[in-house]
Amino acid sequence: MKQIIFLIILSTLLAFSCTERIELDSELGKDFPPHAVVEGMITTDTTAHVIKLSWSKSLYNDQEPQKITGASVKITGNNQEIILTEEEPGEYYTPENFHAVEGQRYYLFIDSVDTDNDGNFDPITASDSVPHVEPLDSIQLEWIDPWEAWAIRAYANEPGDEENFYMFKAFVNDTLVTDTLYEIFVTDDVFFNGEYINGLESYFLNEEDTDERLYPNDTVTLKIYALTEPLYEFILRAQEEANYSAPLFSGPPSNVEHNLEGTNVFGFFMTASVKSAQAIWDTAAIRQSGYHY
């Protein structure tokens, strides 16, 4: 919320400011060692979960990041050992019947990658545990006129005995629409710890976005993920560092802390429990919201 207000005020103040591209030192980052980037999440859903491996690139390299192929990737936990198989270059999948179990800790092992370019393989490891999540009672769609967007409001119980961290992802007709880092919404429970989550705005479906525009009888699905604190922090911080920053508001930029162990590594290994709820965008919902075309 704080960030949103800042951005509104900032945009007002900067109403007459301008931006332009500039040339900085073109050598910037040329000799910076490539980092192995891990993007991995397993959840309590039963499906093939993916761990993606790629190399970071130097600042001004405008190629797609190189995939890390041929790695050996393994997840252990809950007395299981899962070997992931590389089905696309750099994308390592669990079997389709795999799901993580609440309360368990899972360990990721990656090998056969040379991260410090010394000719030898360097292991990458990480671990995370699966917190508990309460089911979503329901979701509702509400038209927010000034933003020209549909708010997805979430209703759920919130356990009061601990700090909880949540991530939300939205789907329209089973297509993920929160498909970039910027669009993921994460929150802690500081404002509603132990109280009923009474219509939390979890995502805004933007009318101007072709994949988010709703048509009658579309199904909207919201997934709520419970995360551990370090992973919540990672998403929040990654968003912050990737976003616009201004000297007026931001502290000095700094590397995002992550839960991977290894040399020259970056990214995350997240284990989350997940629940979902659906709403159908039918005429009743439209009328109730006061929306008109």
Place this chain on the structure above:
Amino acid sequence: MRLFIIITILLLLGPIANRADNTNERKPVLSGYITDAATGEDLIGATVYVQEIGQGTITNVYGFYSISLAPGTYNVRYSFIGYRAKTFTITISDKDLSRNIELEPTAEELEEVVVTGEKSNANITKTEMSVEQLGSDDIRKIPALMGEVDIIKAIQLLPGVQTPAEGSSGFSVRGGNLDQNLILLDEANVYNASHLMGFFSVFNNDAIKDVKLYKGDIPAKYGGRLSSVLDIHMREGNNKQFSGVGGIGLISSRATIEGPLWEDRISVMASGRRTYVDLFLPLSRNEDIRNNTLFFYDLNTKINYKISNNDRVFLSGYFGRDVFGSEFARMGYGNGTGTIRWNHLFSKKLFSNLSVVYSNYYYSLGTPENEANSFLWEAGLNDLTAKYDFTYFATPKLKVNYGIQSTLHVFNPGYARGTSDSVSSLGSVRVPINRSIENGIYVGFEYKVNALLAFKGGLRNSSFGNYGNKPTYTYENSERVDTTEHSGGIYQTYFNWEPRLSMNLTLNEYSSIKASYARTTQYIQMARNGNAGTPLDIWFSASPNVKPQIGDQVALGFFRNFFDNKLKASAEVYYKWMENTIDFKDDAVLLLNEDLEGELRFGRSWAYGTELMVKFQFERFNGWASYTYSHAERKINGVNEGEPFLAPYDKPHDVSIVLNYEIMKRLSVGATWVYSSGLPATFPRGMAEVYGNYVPIYSDRNEDRYPDYHRMDLSLTWENKPMMAGDRKVESNWNLSVYNLYDRHNAWAINFEQDKQNPHKIYAEKTYLFGILPTVSFNIKF
């Protein structure tokens, strides 16, 4: 402790001792006030020179002077920059003599530009270095952003003072942090001196008489901040006749009215300002912000009552607010201060001032009311200070001052809560209120050994205590590991000695060498991580976890005047070292965080530099040029892996040129040019793709720099022919100010963005705030 006792005795016995002194053999005293003949305003720092003994004195901040003289007849010269000097032949018998002097401003004489005021060599002879002084007329002549004459922007043009970001009204002195400046408005602490997120300062120049900045060699009288003291005095108000000043500018209007309620005894001054920035928002390209409200206002008032020659009472106040509102958010913040002062002369040699000062800063932030998720977040602080200062004019050679001061700080770091009437999904978060007390007790002296050598110095004892029933915590790696409850009394104290000493060796009438050392201590600081900061930054105090910051500074200067004191050149070098420097861990959470202290990291810092300045005042041409070379670094445990890194305001090269030229009788032109190295920055080295966006990976902190900053501003002022309204002269002028004359696009922020066409291409993009920006304002004075 012994010093405490001595000073207490001095305080108690001073008046009595002095009375006893009256009856004994002693030299009679010549004393009085020096004021402006046109308005009755006190003149601060005016010179009194007794030709026969070749010695003199200057008036204090209340315009008071006092000098002991053996009975006889003397030629006494009273002078002040910008005023015609007066010499009187004064015969001193064996009794004290009181002479109040009025000096005529020379600016009144537009007809003949012969006398342009006193050319004083006080800068050579005074034991005072690392000090810059500006009058409100000097400030008015400087071209201003959007036509808003601004004291802080003028201060930023002085050597050793750095601007934190384009348009910002914060300032960094000799590599220090923005919160290391003690900003006093009529003795009241101003905690957040900015309007409109920093683009303008809270000081309305029309209400201001005089500004003095101490960058080092800070007198023992002041304490509480490491880097500097910015001492701002409001005008007392014309006690001769009612008069007014007003102006209409592009973004604001101002009006000041002042005059005597009782001629020569009671005068009042009220000055107000209101902006209308929001009038321009509808012109914005972004339709979301066209309906937003955005403005600020402020009000300065002052009343002073000359009860008698020995007693004067001043009441002054400031109140200002910024208001922001949009469909989604609202915000308000501002300062309020109030000062009551009583000047009393126990004798002609013992001047005293008792002040009670209140200072408040408040902000609120929230969403519009009566929505399901409405919330309101408030924070602020209150200060209550009492201080008692004495100046004892012992002999023409020796002046002693001493005093005590005590401040209660009550900081409310933040309280956020849902406000809607419906069953809200938002609860509340409250960070406990933090209470503390800060005391100072000091004695200082100025001693002229002979015509060549003079000393100034003093010793200050500062003390600090936390009190209240707020629990304190112990942290390990930012995690709370232990809690200590407190029952309400004082639970943590700190004491520090702060010696100050400076020396002046006058080589001849035109040149001198000065040296100084000063130790300063700072017990309260700002949780501010951004370069320029925001109105939401909160203050926090020393505590069991946070040790007071201690700074030491040595400086050496050479001063040389040329052309009959019309051109004053100075060179100063300084070195500063500071202990218990506070910084924040990477990605610190500073707002609404009860565990703020866990986010702090401590270390030490150091800064050094050279400041060269030439200041000149010729008949039609005046201004200054300065060059500063400086460095500031710090080493903090837990930041940048414990390796030293550049302080946020390290700008090695800094040039300022300020010129004002009177082309003809009614037309003058002002110009400024500034150049400085870019601010230290941390740019990404690598980019990692996470969920389709690029997240930067950095190497060391502050390894990079923004591009160099430079800018030229210009202003033209056309004085209209004065009109007569009855028997009253009405003067007016038009002012055209052009900010950023050659339209340099100075980087305010640099971001690394993903290209729309090729999302894998990253490019650097700068945001610049102001291109060339002309403004016109109309000013009137009657």
